[in-house]
Amino acid sequence: MSTKALVLAAALAAALLPATASAQGKYVHANNSNYDTLDPHAVFDVGRAATRINMYDGLYRWVDNPPKQIPWLAESHEISPDGLTWTFKLRKDVKFHDGTLMTADDVVYSMERILAVKRGVGGLLGPMVAPGNTKALDAGTVQFKLSEPSALFGALVADIAVVNSKLVKRNEKDGDWGQAWLAKNEAGTGSYKLKRYDPAIGFIAERFKDHFYPWGPKYFDEIEFRTVLETNTRILGLIKGDYHGLDGYLTPDAIDRLRAAPGVQVIEEESMRVFQVSFNNQRPPLDDVNLRKALSYAFDYDAIINDIMKGTVIRNPTIIPNNMWGAPKDVKGYTYDLEKAKEYLAKVKQPIRPLAMGTLAGFSDTEQVAAILQNGARKIGVEIKLESAPWGVVSSRTQNDDQMYDIVGYPKSTFYADPNNWLGELFGSRYIPTRNVARYRNPEVDKRIEKAMLATTPQAERQRLNEEAARIVFDDAPGIWVYNTKWFGPYSAKVGGVRFSPIGNGQEMRWAYFK
Amino acid sequence: MRSLRRFLADRAALLGTVLILLLVLAAVLAPVLAPYPSDVFDFHTANRLRPPSDAHWLGTDRMGSDILSRLLFGARITIAIAVIAVGTAVVIGVPIGLVAGFYGGWPGDILMRVSDVFLAVPQIVLAIAIAQTLGPSIENVILALSLTYWPFWARLVYAETRSLKNEVFVESAIALGASPLRVMVMHVLPNIASAIIVRTSIGMGATILTAAALGFLGLGAPSPTPEWGRMIAESREFLPDAWWYATAPGIAIFLVVMGFNLLGDGLRDILDPRIRRGAAGKA
Numbered sequence: 001m002s003t004k005a006l007v008l009a010a011a012l013a014a015a016l017l018p019a020t021a022s023a024q025g026k027y028v029h030a031n032n033s034n035y036d037t038l039d040p041h042a043v044f045d046v047g048r049a050a051t052r053i054n055m056y057d058g059l060y061r062w063v064d065n066p067p068k069q070i071p072w073l074a075e076s077h078e079i080s081p082d083g084l085t086w087t088f089k090l091r092k093d094v095k096f097h098d099g100t101l102m103t104a105d106d107v108v109y110s111m112e113r114i115l116a117v118k119r120g121v122g123g124l125l126g127p128m129v130a131p132g133n134t135k136a137l138d139a140g141t142v143q144f145k146l147s148e149p150s151a152l153f154g155a156l157v158a159d160i161a162v163v164n165s166k167l168v169k170r171n172e173k174d175g176d177w178g179q180a181w182l183a184k185n186e187a188g189t190g191s192y193k194l195k196r197y198d199p200a201i202g203f204i205a206e207r208f209k210d211h212f213y214p215w216g217p218k219y220f221d222e223i224e225f226r227t228v229l230e231t232n233t234r235i236l237g238l239i240k241g242d243y244h245g246l247d248g249y250l251t252p253d254a255i256d257r258l259r260a261a262p263g264v265q266v267i268e269e270e271s272m273r274v275f276q277v278s279f280n281n282q283r284p285p286l287d288d289v290n291l292r293k294a295l296s297y298a299f300d301y302d303a304i305i306n307d308i309m310k311g312t313v314i315r316n317p318t319i320i321p322n323n324m325w326g327a328p329k330d331v332k333g334y335t336y337d338l339e340k341a342k343e344y345l346a347k348v349k350q351p352i353r354p355l356a357m358g359t360l361a362g363f364s365d366t367e368q369v370a371a372i373l374q375n376g377a378r379k380i381g382v383e384i385k386l387e388s389a390p391w392g393v394v395s396s397r398t399q400n401d402d403q404m405y406d407i408v409g410y411p412k413s414t415f416y417a418d419p420n421n422w423l424g425e426l427f428g429s430r431y432i433p434t435r436n437v438a439r440y441r442n443p444e445v446d447k448r449i450e451k452a453m454l455a456t457t458p459q460a461e462r463q464r465l466n467e468e469a470a471r472i473v474f475d476d477a478p479g480i481w482v483y484n485t486k487w488f489g490p491y492s493a494k495v496g497g498v499r500f501s502p503i504g505n506g507q508e509m510r511w512a513y514f515k
Numbered sequence: 516m517r518s519l520r521r522f523l524a525d526r527a528a529l530l531g532t533v534l535i536l537l538l539v540l541a542a543v544l545a546p547v548l549a550p551y552p553s554d555v556f557d558f559h560t561a562n563r564l565r566p567p568s569d570a571h572w573l574g575t576d577r578m579g580s581d582i583l584s585r586l587l588f589g590a591r592i593t594i595a596i597a598v599i600a601v602g603t604a605v606v607i608g609v610p611i612g613l614v615a616g617f618y619g620g621w622p623g624d625i626l627m628r629v630s631d632v633f634l635a636v637p638q639i640v641l642a643i644a645i646a647q648t649l650g651p652s653i654e655n656v657i658l659a660l661s662l663t664y665w666p667f668w669a670r671l672v673y674a675e676t677r678s679l680k681n682e683v684f685v686e687s688a689i690a691l692g693a694s695p696l697r698v699m700v701m702h703v704l705p706n707i708a709s710a711i712i713v714r715t716s717i718g719m720g721a722t723i724l725t726a727a728a729l730g731f732l733g734l735g736a737p738s739p740t741p742e743w744g745r746m747i748a749e750s751r752e753f754l755p756d757a758w759w760y761a762t763a764p765g766i767a768i769f770l771v772v773m774g775f776n777l778l779g780d781g782l783r784d785i786l787d788p789r790i791r792r793g794a795a796g797k798a
Binding site: 230231232253254257300303304306307308361364367368370371372374375378385386387388 | 556557558560561563564577578579650651733737738739751752753754756
């Protein structure tokens with residue numbers, strides 16, 4: 001199942017930390033992903049979002065559900081008629097944690113850094129803005145010149161985390177943009193300020209009193225995000241009161257248990273998180289569409305949705321969530337049909353070796369989906385071997401062509417509300433390999449996605465293009481799409497003010513407090 | 516005959532033997548005994564996490580498979596790991612101990628220092644390191660266990676050989692012109708066989724325990740192999756509600772390890788007249 005030696009390390013690490021809940025106003029969150037880096041420009045996922053949203057700020061901020069952006073480091077912005085020039089007015093009262101004032105130069109440096117390190121959100125911003133095209137017009141105004149009139153740029157400005165340029169520059173080594181330093185240190189303006197960090201344990205941050213956004217009457221003085229890969233430890237820890245909040249990735253079995261436990265509340269929210277399985281479309285034998293279709297028909301969708309997830313999720317036939325515009329409503333989805341699976345398998349000409357599938361340690365949903373796929377594949381004579389690793393490890397492996405698994409499955413969360421978040425990122429060739437880990441390439445799909453991405457394309461046309469592209473992708477079966485889920489956020493009953501947004505999954509702690 | 520009678524009178528040893536016979540029986544007859552032999556791989560998700568009942572004596576697991584059936588097939592893996600790993604360890608350890616003990620001098624010192632190095636590192640940690648590096652599979656678990664277990668036999672055989680070397684019958688064999696190989700195999704080995712057998716029996720139990728630990732940590736056979744340690748690992752997420760899920764493989768491991776330990780103790784009583792538990796006076 002899970003774990004390896006890391007669990008031992010995490011358990012040992014947890015044991016070494018002082019007993020929690022002693023400090024007044026300290027919130028402890030048990031997380032199932034490991035915080036292997038603090039660099040806000042290096043990672044862009046929900047599992048490790050807590051570092052970015054609590055210690056750093058972006059130009060805007062996503063809040064609430066359905067997600068909306070509110071002015072944050074920027075007060076307002078203007079877009080030129082051709083959609084290429086975006087000018088942001090910045091707040092003038094924003095202080096970094098070391099007391100220096102934030103200026104447009106810091107935004108420029110942060111943007112250049114994102115484009116230079118080419119990790120995290122850089123994979124999305126890279127094709128939109130060329131290096132050198134971000135300018136500080138004055139201390140309080142910053143201007144981005146886009147290479148294309150992208151409709152998505154506006155949705156991503158929330159993720160341009162601004163770092164303290166003077167501080168980071170002082171810690172640069174051999175032109176590394178301070179990557180070595182920023183992986184272990186913090187240079188933000190965020191609501192919380194780093195106090196202690198250990199990649200094996202997690203991080204502790206204390207409230208930044210001088211944060212520009214007014215604090216409410218109640219807040220946490222300190223927040224701790226601790227890595228606890230063992231699902232049962234997280235659950236028991238919350239029930240016992242050692243932790244005050246957990247990840248929203250627990251299975252219905254676990255949620256049922258938590259609902260029945262005293263002192264625990266489970267917050268339920270609509271969300272757009274599609275469980276998807278990506279095949280490695282470039283490596284034989286999965287470069288053959290017939291094998292991919294065979295596996296799509298060999299997956300028992302009902303077993304997952306009705307039995308294991310106990311009907312808390314709904315079938316999502318394509319990669320775009322049903323409740324998002326651009327999802328083709330008429331597509332019925334692949335069904336569990338071993339006869340059809342065998343028909344397609346018979347068309348595969350090349351020999352089929354055992355396939356390696358990656359699952360996420362601590363994410364039971366990924367392990368159970370993998371087990372179901374493995375079982376179905378075995379029935380048509382295809383062997384799948386499962387390998388479990390923490391998300392940080394799985395994520396890095398997907399970025400490397402040699403280390404990439406043959407199959408990997410995990411839910412695709414929301415980073416911005418546009419079909420591109422799912423369809424474009426997972427199957428547009430411009431996102432290989434950062435987001436398109438399936439390494440799927442189809443010019444017909446690219447053409448439509450690229451056009452749908454432009455702000456100059458009318459909305460009705462964008463919807464049509466997304467629907468068409470989703471249908472083509474569906475026929476090519478570069479992955480398996482299983483279900484769209486709700487978010488079940490388990491918290492201690494003492495915690496109030498949790499402000500959930502599908503973007504960030506309720507991990508922004510500045511709004512929350514002990515009742 | 517006297518030994519056999521004494522062995523049969525030792526209830527603990529007898530119990531151990533019965534437990535091990537049951538394990539072997541379960542492994543051999545798994546396809547016959549298992550109520551749902553196909554459940555080793557098959558899922559019935561509609562039936563998941565059912566408590567013990569007439570249809571499923573030990574309940575069902577997270578995928579709706581019959582736990583009893585999986586347990587029976589898991590016995591095969593347990594035996595395979597224990598026999599092969601311990602067998603390999605004996606094959607490596609005994610000759611090393613024999614040669615080092617018989618010749619002594621610097622070659623013996625080198626061999627013994629190497630085994631000391633292995634013994635200095637906690638076994639489970641070394642096994643985790645090996646299994647993790649090579650990737651999770653049954654073969655690698657067996658390899659990891661063999662590589663970490665042989666020093667126990669080398670140490671034991673070394674000590675026994677050293678003391679036997681000065682015995683008159685060994686010296687006379689050498690004086691008669693027997694080759695060193697002949698002396699080692701024909702004269703020394705038979706006289707230390709009982710110690711090796713006792714150590715092996717107890718070693719089996721320890722190996723099964725370590726293998727289960729590796730399986731628990733996800734380093735053993737990959738899913739859905741019905742390896743006992745892995746079954747416990749899978750079940751922990753459903754504790755304490757699905758208590759039967761972890762209990763069944765847990766008790767199985769407990770009984771088998773206890774069986775080998777009791778058998779080892781019993782054999783030592785018979786084979787080694789110097790050490791006798793309780794019954795010594797009566798014998």
